[in-house]
Amino acid sequence: MSEDDDSSGWHLTESDPAVFTLAKEYRELLKALGTPYIVDDLHSLDPDALSALQPIRALIFLFKCLPLAAEEQNCLGGEYDPDFTGFFAHQTVNNACATLAVINALGNIPSLKAHYRLTELLNFTTGMDPQTCGMAIASADWLREAHNDLSPPSTISLDGLGIPKKTEDAYHFIVYLPASGSVYELDGLKPYPVRHGTFEDSDDGWLRKAREVIENRIATYPPSAIEFSLLAVRDDPLLAMNKQLELLREAGSDAAAAEMLLKISDETSRREQWAFENSLRRHNHISLAHATLLALEKAGLLQPAIENARKVMRERAERRRQDGFTGMDED
Template identity: 50%
Template structure:
């Protein structure tokens, strides 16, 4: 979990639920992590009353096994929601949690973008590195080579994630403005807008025909 979360859990151990919730909501570390990928403000505004946002209130909902049952933890609900017991055999609690999540997903229209599904798992890097050391020590060169390849793939994936996250955090307004100005100077802005509208209309038509678009 990392030092920050471990220290937070240790600090809150023994507290009642209300005080624990206060500790969690007061954590600068959790607040920063939660807001890390929030879209940057594209327009600077002066001090004063801010307009109310019409965006949905996105938040995390967790499903965890507790004392033989699957519980749903939703910060917007007053208490956890029990979804019943699960069987230990096979996939165990994961199978039950998947059924609950699939039923919830089924309540949304096809192609809906109202949620993302995330899975929290152990970091594979330490395990892969330990396996490589064991394979090399025992002379299993082919196994070690395969593990080294898997390790390099995992590192490349993380580098790609870092790059994608940096794009999400960056404010691209300056670049967009500069491109629009250049297009206008060259007399190409109107044509670019017309072309973009045509492409968007084509995408909307395809989405409507495939049933992936909600309509009033």
Template identity: 60%
Template sequence: MSGEDDSSGWQLTESDPGVFTQLLKSLGVPLIVDDLYSLDPATLSDFQPIHALVFLFKWVGGSSEPSSGGQYDPEFPGFFAHQVVNNACATLAVLNALGNIPDLPKSEQLTDLINFTVGMDPQTRGMTVTSADWLREAHNALSPPSAISLDGLGLPKTSEDAYHFIVYLPFMGGVYELDGLRPSPVQHGPYEEKGEGWLSKAREVIEARIGTYPPGALEFSLLALHEDPLPLLEKSLVEAQTAGNHAAAEEIMIRLANENAKREQWAFENSLRRHNYVGFVHALLAAMAKSGTLEPAKGVAKEKMKVRIAKMKERGESAMDED
């Protein structure tokens, strides 16, 4: 969850599969992340096996009771860390998932960190995790701090919506919700191994949670933490070509091309996130001022801002001054 205070150097993280996949890569974990736009069985089957679901939602505070009918499990024997600093919830959600996936390859640093926290209570574990400089650097790698500071300008403080990452995953025959702002993991009951397995139960829980928001609310994002399909596709391609199955080979090549194109797009977008655009923006504004196009552009922007402010006021939201 984001906030104004106590970020301890942790930057906001974008809910983007390319960002999360790069984080996993830096942690030595051979998994990837993809956006989920639906929880229907057909969509989920494209990403199997899925190890966990990362859920982003608008945090509104309120009741300390478990969500969607679950029960707190204070005796949870797995890995669970509290969120003790703001802006760390994305990486914390990932760690709460990775720490409970059996036999998962990890970097030596991550393995040592998880092993070091064995036996700690969630609060102490959260403090230990977020004090790891190397982990914070990996988290911040694609979320560089702003190069422009508005401190000292006397601007009015505005409250922004807070968003929070949590994780759902199977553990010891049940579906668990791991939320670093909750006192304990939430157990949502057992699941059947047959059929969709744990995902069927997770769908019920997530849909019930979304149902508590006003109709049409879109303040959600869902990501699937799953096996990287590239190694299996490459192996299947070799087998199909060796067997002379040209139709299967062609289909696999299309899937490989799509996967590789997706990785290239992620790499391009991540390179943009790392870039500092302050110099470019300054040069652009200077060029517009010199050519006489800056003032007309400001006029258009002010008109658009008036419309935006009016819509915000209609919805009962706090709005900034027009100037």
């Protein structure tokens, strides 16, 4: 969530679920943090859809902030737990709510394996109050750099042109996770974690309870609203798949090993494609286009290129008219 006050060097990351696939970005962040977890976009809270992703460690809910009644702004059916014994940090700077949600989730995973810097940060904040924890996170230069790597490049500044600023929609990230036999909501803008009640002691017991809480929150939106997204923080399946491959090879199950190897190859290829797409999104294409136009002008090729483009467009428009299409301008 962002406003106009101090962001302390934390860049604004894209959060509108209609703009990009959130999981692609936050997989990169979890990788940078050295954790054995990935993030997947959830398009359904159906039990069958969730079971395919088990074990799920936490759910990160992104929603568009709406003006709610005073009673709805607090806990939406839950109750504050000032005695929460897990990790909880407040959001102390703007633009950091996405990364803060990830840290709040990771900080409550038992026996977390992570990069030494994250481990040291979590150990350092042990016993601190939420506000101080949030300040410690906001002061971590390495974490801020990892967060800023998720931001697209700033290409054009309209400051000083007297153009009225538009009010942008505000989005916010919160976490749902199991702790001490209950489902908790961790929202860095609230004073305490919100306890939403106990759940049945089963693999998907906490998810059933979390699904109920999330559906109640979604019900506060207009029926046609789509301004939210849901992410699942889960164990990286590639690690388990590689272990399974080793076991199959040791057992001499060549057919099963070949099938598993194909699955590993598909998963690896998909991640490489996502990494490539992320690199394109963060590339400054406007600067590239500007440099290309300058080079063409310097070489005396810009005007011929413009004339050729106009010729191609006129020919294309003529073909479309001959085919019965209308509405395409020649220039």
